[in-house]
Amino acid sequence: MNKRYLDYLDQLEAEAIHIMREVAGQFQKPALLFSGGKDSITLVRLAEKAFRPGKFPFPLVHIDTGHNFPEAIQYRDELAERLGEKLIVRNVEDTIKKQNLSEPTGRYASRNGLQTYTLLESIEEFGFDCCIGGARRDEEKARAKERIFSVRDEFGQWDPKRQRPELWNTYNGRISLGENVRAFPISNWTELDVWNYIKREEIVLPNIYFTHERECLIRDGKLMATSDFIYRDPEDEIVTRKIRFRTVGDMTCTAAVESVAYDIDTVIAEIIESKISERGATRIDDKLSETAMEDRKKGGYF
Amino acid sequence: MDILRFITAGSVDDGKSTLIGRLLYDTNQIYIDQLEAIESSGRVNEDGQVDLSLLTDGLKAEREQGITIDVAYKYFSTPKRKFIIADAPGHIQYTRNMVTGASNSNLSIILVDARNGVQEQTRRHSIISSLLGIPHLVICINKMDLVGFDENVYNQIVEDYKQFAASKLAAKDITFIPISALRGDNVVDRSENMPWYEGPNLLEHLEKVPVSNDFNLDDARFPVQYVIRPHTHEHHDYRGYAGKIISGTYSKGDKITVLPSGQTSTIKSVELGGKELEEAFAPMSVVLQLEDDVDISRGDVIVKQEENLDVSKEFEALVCWMNNKPLRAGAKLLLRHNSTETRAVVRQIQYKVDVNSLDNIMDADQVQLNDICRVQIKTATPLLLDKYENNRANGGFILIDETSFTTVGAGMVESITHESELNYMI
Numbered sequence: 001m002n003k004r005y006l007d008y009l010d011q012l013e014a015e016a017i018h019i020m021r022e023v024a025g026q027f028q029k030p031a032l033l034f035s036g037g038k039d040s041i042t043l044v045r046l047a048e049k050a051f052r053p054g055k056f057p058f059p060l061v062h063i064d065t066g067h068n069f070p071e072a073i074q075y076r077d078e079l080a081e082r083l084g085e086k087l088i089v090r091n092v093e094d095t096i097k098k099q100n101l102s103e104p105t106g107r108y109a110s111r112n113g114l115q116t117y118t119l120l121e122s123i124e125e126f127g128f129d130c131c132i133g134g135a136r137r138d139e140e141k142a143r144a145k146e147r148i149f150s151v152r153d154e155f156g157q158w159d160p161k162r163q164r165p166e167l168w169n170t171y172n173g174r175i176s177l178g179e180n181v182r183a184f185p186i187s188n189w190t191e192l193d194v195w196n197y198i199k200r201e202e203i204v205l206p207n208i209y210f211t212h213e214r215e216c217l218i219r220d221g222k223l224m225a226t227s228d229f230i231y232r233d234p235e236d237e238i239v240t241r242k243i244r245f246r247t248v249g250d251m252t253c254t255a256a257v258e259s260v261a262y263d264i265d266t267v268i269a270e271i272i273e274s275k276i277s278e279r280g281a282t283r284i285d286d287k288l289s290e291t292a293m294e295d296r297k298k299g300g301y302f
Numbered sequence: 303m304d305i306l307r308f309i310t311a312g313s314v315d316d317g318k319s320t321l322i323g324r325l326l327y328d329t330n331q332i333y334i335d336q337l338e339a340i341e342s343s344g345r346v347n348e349d350g351q352v353d354l355s356l357l358t359d360g361l362k363a364e365r366e367q368g369i370t371i372d373v374a375y376k377y378f379s380t381p382k383r384k385f386i387i388a389d390a391p392g393h394i395q396y397t398r399n400m401v402t403g404a405s406n407s408n409l410s411i412i413l414v415d416a417r418n419g420v421q422e423q424t425r426r427h428s429i430i431s432s433l434l435g436i437p438h439l440v441i442c443i444n445k446m447d448l449v450g451f452d453e454n455v456y457n458q459i460v461e462d463y464k465q466f467a468a469s470k471l472a473a474k475d476i477t478f479i480p481i482s483a484l485r486g487d488n489v490v491d492r493s494e495n496m497p498w499y500e501g502p503n504l505l506e507h508l509e510k511v512p513v514s515n516d517f518n519l520d521d522a523r524f525p526v527q528y529v530i531r532p533h534t535h536e537h538h539d540y541r542g543y544a545g546k547i548i549s550g551t552y553s554k555g556d557k558i559t560v561l562p563s564g565q566t567s568t569i570k571s572v573e574l575g576g577k578e579l580e581e582a583f584a585p586m587s588v589v590l591q592l593e594d595d596v597d598i599s600r601g602d603v604i605v606k607q608e609e610n611l612d613v614s615k616e617f618e619a620l621v622c623w624m625n626n627k628p629l630r631a632g633a634k635l636l637l638r639h640n641s642t643e644t645r646a647v648v649r650q651i652q653y654k655v656d657v658n659s660l661d662n663i664m665d666a667d668q669v670q671l672n673d674i675c676r677v678q679i680k681t682a683t684p685l686l687l688d689k690y691e692n693n694r695a696n697g698g699f700i701l702i703d704e705t706s707f708t709t710v711g712a713g714m715v716e717s718i719t720h721e722s723e724l725n726y727m728i
């Protein structure tokens with residue numbers, strides 16, 4: 001075999017670093033949207049590779065619904081501290097008060113959708129012209145169509161019919177006043193690629209990604225962690241199970257999977273065997289309609 | 303494990319999306335919930351099977367119209383390889399989206415409907431694949447089930463295509479496979495309906511195509527994207543040039559030149575993630591430190607000294623025009639080439655390619671959406687360019703509209719005019 005041969009993970013890493021540096025080179029005020037999940041933790045590692053020993057040319061920005069897993073929040077704060085990078089947190093709670101929005105109610109009540117408002121508010125507050133996100137094209141069929149540099153209008157809206165051509169690795173970050181760009185460095189990574197990278201890089205994850213016993217309620221056949229934020233029916237069945245989370249987002253819309261995977265290797269083995277997609281297993285917001293994600297993205301969602 | 307990036311192209315309804323669905327389905331890479339979602343959409347084909355094209359046609363408008371509008375990216379892997387697939391639209395109106403998907407591919411699958419044979423879009427997508435320097439073409443004669451799996455029909459289409467290819471395509475590696483995307487013949491499993499075909503099935507072929515030599519490792523090109531200056535106590539004098547090696551190799555001790563300024567120095571270290579490397583090569587993203595304090599910023603290119611290179615403001619290129627507004631001679635645009643952006647003027651439109659007759663139309667005064675043309679360009683700042691055919695990574699550029707900022711053209715350098723020749727011309 002050729003000595004100058006780059007393994008697939010190295011190729012994906014090189015591409016992601018290149019994209020991050022293009023963001024740094026082309027924009028005045030970029031930001032990295034950090035959720036505390038494994039994809040954004042991976043982005044942070046890639047940013048270290050792209051910019052160390054210098055500082056990141058952008059702050060980490062977390063749009064906090066107030067309904068996150070305490071483990072993820074603790075991890076977020078410790079990570080920012082350890083890296084010595086700036087962390088900006090903006091709360092959906094404050095947006096609800098300021099814009100007089102109504103808090104979603106009912107069985108599927110979640111502040112997930114309201115994050116869009118807080119994100120747009122933050123973009124305006126700081127004048128961010130580009131937000132780096134950890135979305136992957138393998139996650140969902142609308143995401144499979146998005147460019148790496150995705151131009152959004154003043155309202156953060158994505159118009160799938162007006163996407164710019166994107167040639168080679170040449171990214172066009174030119175925008176008009178009011179527009180901004182979402183950049184997705186790990187577009188071409190799959191869930192399994194992310195886990196293999198986490199393994200290779202020995203990245204420590206929040207422990208909710210690994211098996212633990214937790215009290216859950218069963219909603220539409222899915223296990224939802226019990227918390228003060230989740231809607232409860234008197235007839236909800238409450239169980240205690242050995243579970244882990246495959247994605248970590250807002251507690252009100254992220255379901256757990258039953259699992260005994262206790263470390264990265266056992267998680268990887270589990271994903272290879274899994275017959276259900278990451279979002280299918282863990283998100284209840286996508287199930288509400290056939291094109292739920294496309295609709296949310298058109299409305300300015302990540 | 304390596305990566306093969308490929309695109310499916312060809313005329314409308316020739317079965318591109320169905321083929322990808324079939325590849326994913328027959329390699330067991332479709333999750334149950336995704337399958338349930340397309341089953342519950344209720345769309346089935348004549349045989350009562352679920353419509354596998356729905357796996358990639360993810361937009362509302364696409365599902366309503368039953369066509370592909372924009373490229374969808376799909377991923378799968380076998381023990382041999384990771385595959386990144388771009389499913390392109392066949393409709394001429396969306397050619398720019400096909401170009402987007404093709405630009406990063408090392409292989410192009412062109413589908414041909416066995417009932418219709420080679421069409422205008424078959425030729426257009428083949429020409430675009432060839433212009434973009436995609437080294438491997440696979441021509442899948444699809445819907446063989448609808449022509450009774452007839453060997454003669456297949457042979458006739460292969461003949462027609464070969465004739466067209468010989469006159470117009472640069473790609474050397476062209477493979478033909480008769481398939482039925484709908485039923486799975488010769489996709490992942492050998493077809494029992496076509497015993498006369500003795501070649502590999504599609505997946506076998508995709509697993510074997512060599513990709514390692516698709517990178518140019520001869521011509522060292524390092525466009526600087528970003529300068530790392532920590533200004534900390536520990537790294538007081540650190541100055542690192544961050545970028546991607548788009549072609550060639552770099553090692554500690556290499557003598558380098560910075561273009562366009564022409565300053566020279568020596569590489570002090572090649573780093574990745576804080577670790578020093580003996581040698582780095584394309585397509586790695588690294589940081590270079592130099593022995594001397596030279597003035598370098600984003601857009602400069604670090605090359606090796608022995609290469610004796612030149613920068614230029616004038617060159618000729620083939621352009622795929624992707625804007626609704628026509629391109630005219632004299633048009634002023636922004637041009638982005640790797641990390642450099644500069645103003646540019648299209649001085650002359652030399653000819654336009656007619657994808658039907660394959661002739662060059664010489665007196666074209668304007669170029670329409672989806673046309674391919676050859677132009678002469680002059681830029682405001684000098685660029686280090688390579689001919690696209692020699693170095694794909696340094697011979698391509700994009701054209702950007704000065705007011706809407708949208709990407710309107712994809713260009714591939716064919717010849718470079720150097721200073722000395724300019725003087726001579728005067």
Ligand SMILES: Nc1nc2c(ncn2[C@@H]2O[C@H](COP(=O)(O)OP(=O)(O)OP(=O)(O)O)[C@@H](O)[C@H]2O)c(=O)[nH]1
Pocket residue numbers: 312313314315316317318319320321347355368369370371390391392393444445446447448481482483484485
């Ligand atoms: N009988 C038969 N029908 C097929 C075959 N492959 C595709 N089709 C049908 O052809 C129609 C078009 O298929 P698609 O996969 O959507 O075609 P496409 O090339 O992706 O179309 P665009 O992306 O819109 O250009 C569908 O009705 C398919 O079921 C085949 O091998 N045999």
Ligand SMILES: [Mg+2]
Pocket residue numbers: 318319320355369370389390391392
């Ligand atoms: Mg299609």
